[in-house]
Amino acid sequence: MTVHSNRKAMSGKIIDGVFRKVLAADVTFTLKDQLKSIGVDLEAETQPHYESTVWRAAIAVTAAALFPDDAEEIRRRKLGRHIVEQVKARHIVKSTWLTMARFLGPRRGLKTALEHLQVSPVQLTLKELSSRECEIQTDDGEQPEFLAGLIE
Secondary structure, three states: OEEOOOOOEEEHHHHHHHHHHHOHHHOOHHHHHHHHHOOOOOOOOOOOEEEHHHHHHHHHHHHHHHOOOOOHHHHHHHHHHHHHHHHHHOOOOOHHHHHHHHHHOHHHHHHHHHHOOOOOOOOEEEEEEEOOEEEEEEOOOOOHHHHHHHHO
């Protein structure tokens, strides 16, 4: 299964959800200024779309701010994991979906999630290696650790 997106930009809804809702408690004044300097102004109205380079820079800056003692790849992975933890803790995604994903199991849960992933500029491919193992590939060589943290 492959999820394609013809967009080279990230939806403003994702930026808004991640930085204004999911990570709201983690965004310090310093981080807010850093995000603004790269094009994500959390005090202004959210743009409809952001260039994927802005998204990647925002992830890098945020990961560095939250996990300053770790190597860059570890930071991104931890940030992905942290986002999922915050989504769960703050009940941003309805618990019924999370319960359903757990009931389906990792393989079917990933397939279902990928079917609904239409707003991402990243192409993901899920290749089933066996009934208990799959491989996820991405066309985004910039953030594989971040994506890994999101799906762990």
